[in-house]
Amino acid sequence: MADRRLQVFSAVAKHGSFTRAAEHLFMTQPAVTFQIKQLEEHFNTRLLERGHGKVSLTPAGEVVLAYADRILDLSEELESRVSELTDELGGTLSIGTSTTIAAYWLPKLLERFKHKYPRVIPRVVVGNSQLTEDRVAARELDLGLIEIVSEQPAIERFTAAxxxxxxxxxxxxxxxxxxxxxxxxxxxxxxxxxxxxxxxxxxxxxxxxxxxxxxxxxxxxxxxxxxxxxxxxxxxxxxxxxxxxxxxxxxxxxxxxxxxxxxxxxxxPLEVIIPKDKFRSSLITTFAEHAVAELSVMAAALPERE
The missing domain is CATH 3.40.190.10 (Periplasmic binding protein-like II)
Structure with missing residues (x-):
């Protein structure tokens, strides 16, 4: 529901790059550039300084980013609250996962979740555990599945197995x-x-x-x-x-x-992590609880070692 231009601007500002923002948003770089151009035309001022392969905020850009993040958080909360009134979970869930979990644990975990909640659209980003932890801490992902014990203060963790x-x-x-x-x-x-x-x-x-x-x-x-x-x-x-x-x-x-x-x-360890200070929708909470329970069950079902 939030203005797409604000979503794109926030991503560019946080990634410091049009290319990385495009990858994060699953957009083309020209589409990202177009959205930023429209936003700058709307405010009639430059919001980003481009140069030497890096992007930085202008003073006006810093103001817009502060409000954009607040608007995006409120929009997400609004979507979740209204969705919860229907008693049926739905929407997009951004999940980060380590490569091993993605290959050997995630498929069955997602299959069982989709059977329960078919309207949920998982969007999975695969990287190593440290990268996934950092992206969850930065609130770029709703939730992470990793193989290290997180000590980051911005992270809340649940040990599954x-x-x-x-x-x-x-x-x-x-x-x-x-x-x-x-x-x-x-x-x-x-x-x-x-x-x-x-x-x-x-x-x-x-x-x-x-x-x-x-x-x-x-x-x-x-x-x-x-x-x-x-x-x-x-x-x-x-x-x-x-x-x-x-x-x-x-x-x-x-x-x-x-x-x-x-x-x-x-x-x-098999850890489920979520941002500690992020608004926690029913969808995030439900998937986190599902992931902890399913990982525990799957780990217990592994064949005994001699």
């Missing part, structure tokens, strides 16, 4: 025959790690640090953002990696990979 972390390697790899693996057991082998900001990368580094091993002492042979690529390279014998139990079920069943527990055992 946890998933064991395991070493994965190809059959025949020297590590494949072990029953348990300590950090020192891994030092002589090539390690395929994840991209910065990825929760499993952080947990792996903590695992080594707890054993007195700095990450610079580990034989890192690749840093990858895609778990599918990690598993492929592991299967080709390039190195070992650390992955969550849920993410490797099919690979283990089909004997493409071997998994070995860490010693001491390590776990990744």
């Amino acid at each position: 946890r998933d064991e972390l395991l070493v994965i390697c190809r059959p025949g790899h020297p590590l494949a025959s072990k029953s348990r693996l300590t950090a020192h057991d891994l030092l002589d082998h090539a390690f395929i790690t994840r991209d910065p900001g990825n929760a499993i990368r952080e947990l792996a580094e903590q695992f080594f640090a707890a054993a007195g091993i700095g990450i610079d002492e580990v034989n890192v042979c690749a840093e990858l953002g895609s778990l599918a690529t990690v598993k492929y390279l592991v299967g080709e014998g390039i190195g070992f990696a650390i992955a969550s139990f849920a993410a490797i079920q099919r690979d283990i069943r089909e004997e493409r990979l071997v998994s070995v527990p860490l010693e001491p055992k390590q776990y990744t």
Whole structure:
């Protein structure tokens, strides 16, 4: 219901870029530029300074942004309040999720939610856990599903479940025959790690640090953002990696990979996060409660490890 020009202006101001705002809003860059031009013509003044690839606010732009954010928040609250009177949840829900949760937990979670609330339109943005946490804290997303314990004061978190972390390697790899693996057991082998900001990368580094091993002492042979690529390279014998139990079920069943527990055992948390100071609609609350319950059920349904 809010003026689309204000939504676009707020996104450009917060992202500092027409391109990033367009990506966030699922618009083309020319469409974003047109909306900003219309808003500046409406106020008959320049609201943004463009230059050197960055965008900054003019004094008038700072005033407009302050009011735009208040108007957008009130508009969202109005939509939610009226929707709640119909006793049927509906509308768009912006969800951020880590790559592992998106691939192995989210599909069934969304399927069950859509069966209950068919008028809800989930809009999912996939990134690593740190990026998702930052976007929820900045109120760019309604809710996040991540694999790190958030300590940000702007975040309210709910722990849904946890998933064991395991070493994965190809059959025949020297590590494949072990029953348990300590950090020192891994030092002589090539390690395929994840991209910065990825929760499993952080947990792996903590695992080594707890054993007195700095990450610079580990034989890192690749840093990858895609778990599918990690598993492929592991299967080709390039190195070992650390992955969550849920993410490797099919690979283990089909004997493409071997998994070995860490010693001491390590776990990744499955966390549902929402902005602490954001108006909380019934839709956000309902999905958060659904996500916590479903993740707990799915985690409990994973096959027992020997």
